[in-house]
Amino acid sequence: MRPVAILGIGQTQVDEHWDKSLKELAGEAAFAALNEAGIKRADALFVGNMLAPIVDGQNQLGAHIADWIGMWGSEAVKIEAACGSGAAAFRAGLMAVAAGEAESALVLGVEKMTDKAGHDVTSALATAADADYEVEQGVSFVGLNALVMRRYMHEYGWKHADFAPFSINAHANAIHNPFARLHQKITAEQFEKSSMVATPINLLDASPIGDGAAAALLVPAEKLTGRKIIVAGSASATDTIAVHARREPLFLSAAYASAKQAYAQAGVAPDEIDLFELHDAFSIMSALSLEACGFAERGQAPRLGLDGEITPHGRLPVCTRGGLKARGHPVGATGMYQIVEVVQQLRGECGVTQVAEARVGMAQNIGGSGATILTHILKSEP
Amino acid sequence: MRPVAILGIGQTQVDEHWDKSLKELAGEAAFAALNEAGIKRADALFVGNMLAPIVDGQNQLGAHIADWIGMWGSEAVKIEAACGSGAAAFRAGLMAVAAGEAESALVLGVEKMTDKAGHDVTSALATAADADYEVEQGVSFVGLNALVMRRYMHEYGWKHADFAPFSINAHANAIHNPFARLHQKITAEQFEKSSMVATPINLLDASPIGDGAAAALLVPAEKLTGRKIIVAGSASATDTIAVHARREPLFLSAAYASAKQAYAQAGVAPDEIDLFELHDAFSIMSALSLEACGFAERGQAPRLGLDGEITPHGRLPVCTRGGLKARGHPVGATGMYQIVEVVQQLRGECGVTQVAEARVGMAQNIGGSGATILTHILKSEP
Numbered sequence: 001m002r003p004v005a006i007l008g009i010g011q012t013q014v015d016e017h018w019d020k021s022l023k024e025l026a027g028e029a030a031f032a033a034l035n036e037a038g039i040k041r042a043d044a045l046f047v048g049n050m051l052a053p054i055v056d057g058q059n060q061l062g063a064h065i066a067d068w069i070g071m072w073g074s075e076a077v078k079i080e081a082a083c084g085s086g087a088a089a090f091r092a093g094l095m096a097v098a099a100g101e102a103e104s105a106l107v108l109g110v111e112k113m114t115d116k117a118g119h120d121v122t123s124a125l126a127t128a129a130d131a132d133y134e135v136e137q138g139v140s141f142v143g144l145n146a147l148v149m150r151r152y153m154h155e156y157g158w159k160h161a162d163f164a165p166f167s168i169n170a171h172a173n174a175i176h177n178p179f180a181r182l183h184q185k186i187t188a189e190q191f192e193k194s195s196m197v198a199t200p201i202n203l204l205d206a207s208p209i210g211d212g213a214a215a216a217l218l219v220p221a222e223k224l225t226g227r228k229i230i231v232a233g234s235a236s237a238t239d240t241i242a243v244h245a246r247r248e249p250l251f252l253s254a255a256y257a258s259a260k261q262a263y264a265q266a267g268v269a270p271d272e273i274d275l276f277e278l279h280d281a282f283s284i285m286s287a288l289s290l291e292a293c294g295f296a297e298r299g300q301a302p303r304l305g306l307d308g309e310i311t312p313h314g315r316l317p318v319c320t321r322g323g324l325k326a327r328g329h330p331v332g333a334t335g336m337y338q339i340v341e342v343v344q345q346l347r348g349e350c351g352v353t354q355v356a357e358a359r360v361g362m363a364q365n366i367g368g369s370g371a372t373i374l375t376h377i378l379k380s381e382p
Numbered sequence: 383m384r385p386v387a388i389l390g391i392g393q394t395q396v397d398e399h400w401d402k403s404l405k406e407l408a409g410e411a412a413f414a415a416l417n418e419a420g421i422k423r424a425d426a427l428f429v430g431n432m433l434a435p436i437v438d439g440q441n442q443l444g445a446h447i448a449d450w451i452g453m454w455g456s457e458a459v460k461i462e463a464a465c466g467s468g469a470a471a472f473r474a475g476l477m478a479v480a481a482g483e484a485e486s487a488l489v490l491g492v493e494k495m496t497d498k499a500g501h502d503v504t505s506a507l508a509t510a511a512d513a514d515y516e517v518e519q520g521v522s523f524v525g526l527n528a529l530v531m532r533r534y535m536h537e538y539g540w541k542h543a544d545f546a547p548f549s550i551n552a553h554a555n556a557i558h559n560p561f562a563r564l565h566q567k568i569t570a571e572q573f574e575k576s577s578m579v580a581t582p583i584n585l586l587d588a589s590p591i592g593d594g595a596a597a598a599l600l601v602p603a604e605k606l607t608g609r610k611i612i613v614a615g616s617a618s619a620t621d622t623i624a625v626h627a628r629r630e631p632l633f634l635s636a637a638y639a640s641a642k643q644a645y646a647q648a649g650v651a652p653d654e655i656d657l658f659e660l661h662d663a664f665s666i667m668s669a670l671s672l673e674a675c676g677f678a679e680r681g682q683a684p685r686l687g688l689d690g691e692i693t694p695h696g697r698l699p700v701c702t703r704g705g706l707k708a709r710g711h712p713v714g715a716t717g718m719y720q721i722v723e724v725v726q727q728l729r730g731e732c733g734v735t736q737v738a739e740a741r742v743g744m745a746q747n748i749g750g751s752g753a754t755i756l757t758h759i760l761k762s763e764p
Contacts, residue, residue: 050441057513061462063622074620100480127440235457238444240449
């Protein structure tokens with residue numbers, strides 16, 4: 001397939017945007033990306049979204065947003081893979097450009113979640129889990145992750161406090177990201193004393209939902225001269241939706257498979273990754289993602305945090321713009337925020353949390369408790 | 383992009399399948415397609431679905447179905463474009479194979495609608511319309527189409543009875559399709575006396591919903607020897623979702639644009655199309671689709687029906703397996719039923735409704751009242 005590059009990016013702050021509709025948020029991010037690229041419209045639009053049919057009563061977001069942003073008439077479609085929708089849309093746009101079906105593709109992740117009461121959103125989010133075998137039995141999405149975290153702590157002997165560095169790092173980095181939802185530092189003591197949500201997951205293990213949109217414009221790499229950011233690796237893999245059906249509930253097999261394929265495509269090994277925007281919906285997911293991608297032995301990922309290796313100046317910086325934990329998790333948009341953040345790092349635009357000489361960045365977006373996982377590797381090339 | 387061929391197809395009957403879950407229906411169609419192709423699993427799965435998040439409480443159908451049909455681990459994703467979801471998934475699978483990202487792609491359209499009360503499904507279907515400007519004002523989906531039909535009759539001077547041939551043809555053809563939902567002939571008198579739904583649309587202008595799944599397996603054409611069915615044209619275009627926002631509410635601009643592009647790719651003119659599986663969700667949509675695709679002058683499509691040109695032995699056979707009207711309209715699956723039906727015609731498997739020497743077939747799938755329209759042209763090649 002022909003190489004594809006990212007020519008423009010855009011994003012809104014993740015927040016409770018009660019004054020803006022879904023399409024207004026989408027427009028903000030889309031216009032920013034189009035403006036950076038210096039074009040008015042792209043050939044095609046790929047929208048990642050999970051909840052609009054349920055929460056906003058709106059399907060067919062492709063056509064809906066294409067018209068709103070001045071791309072009337074163009075090809076447009078929506079892609080859904082629960083919280084992995086953003087990266088899934090990115091991969092769909094990538095394939096359209098790679099196949100020569102579009103000379104430019106705008107990919108947009110968007111979610112509007114905070115207009116509804118909390119219990120409505122909790123129900124809507126549960127559609128990411130198995131309706132028959134999990135949700136019908138009364139297991140909520142955070143409950144599922146709590147079961148996984150408890151088993152992990154039991155199996156490998158970690159205490160809850162050992163997960164603190166993941167959240168502390170995310171919060172510390174978000175302070176310097178104007179697009180993040182949360183801008184406060186947290187301490188290890190606060191992490192331990194935070195309100196319990198579903199034992200052992202407390203408020204500071206969990207990412208906050210939010211409204212937001214993030215976008216990127218894709219074009220054939222051959223059209224660009226000078227330094228450019230190319231999509232060097234892109235892969236998607238799946239696992240069972242129901243966690244109990246997995247042979248190894250503590251191993252993200254779809255993260256392993258998609259990362260392995262992305263490494264091979266990009267021609268890099270894990271130790272050549274300069275930064276990793278991982279899917280820390282809950283602190284336990286940070287650990288599982290790091291292990292499946294080859295950055296830590298099984299059961300040993302909390303060590304990376306405790307040893308200070310995941311900060312922007314550590315050996316493997318993660319969540320450099322705040323991650324899901326502090327930038328916020330507008331579910332169907334999250335995967336596109338991660339892509340945008342990797343681009344910002346490769347461009348050297350991240351100020352205090354800039355990773356020195358970042359040339360190769362990885363983003364991993366997870367749908368459900370690991371059922372759909374997409375891994376992308378971006379490179380800055382001369 | 384490299385040429386892509388269809389190696390296997392499968393479908394379930396469209397019906398009220400109260401004894402089968404969504405994934406069981408999906409499995410029936412998927413296994414049939416995989417069996418025809420002589421393989422156990424494909425590299426990737428693309429699922430077209432509109433209503434599962436709302437009606438079944440299940441998102442992430444890609445991973446959900448991949449696991450169920452024995453494609454555990456493979457890339458899988460869901461595509462949504464309202465009632466155009468099926469063809470949109472087909473196009474996504476096509477791009478994956480064309481881009482070289484998959485050597486085989488299983489595309490599946492699936493919908494399970496009849497387990498819920500009618501008013502729940504009516505609300506769910508309304509998510510295809512504009513939530514702010516149409517649905518919020520109380521306009522249902524059939525109501526929107528009724529407004530369009532009334533305007534068309536006023537503008538061009540047709541009577542309601544003039545639309546009868548579209549429905550009569552669809553019902554006559556469905557009798558010979560074991561996968562169709564309705565198997566009864568209808569007469570012009572019945573068409574005129576049927577119960578009113580939303581004036582001027584009565585029960586026999588409207589397609590019935592249903593549960594069903596249809597699938598096709600895509601591979602690079604170069605891998606096949608002998609006669610094969612290739613995807614000669616594929617295009618997608620959009621229009622505003624809200625009908626009132628269109629410059630010409632009686633012209634399907636997205637049908638025109640996508641058909642034009644598909645004709646150019648396939649190197650054919652409208653008069654070279656041997657059969658046309660069009661999106662007759664309501665009889666008025668048959669007329670608008672025929673006009674936008676160049677088969678009739680604006681306002682003149684009912685003439686084709688009245689002159690007997692749309693039957694299997696006419697000049698332009700449409701809905702040869704029953705169309706949405708009589709095969710049934712399991713919304714997110716419909717686009718894949720159309721593809722499967724064109725393949726059956728090109729293979730000469732349609733018995734009484736077989737179009738003689740069919741070599742070039744077209745399918746057009748519509749999301750909303752014309753907001754997302756995909757046109758595919760398939761060819762049987764030596």
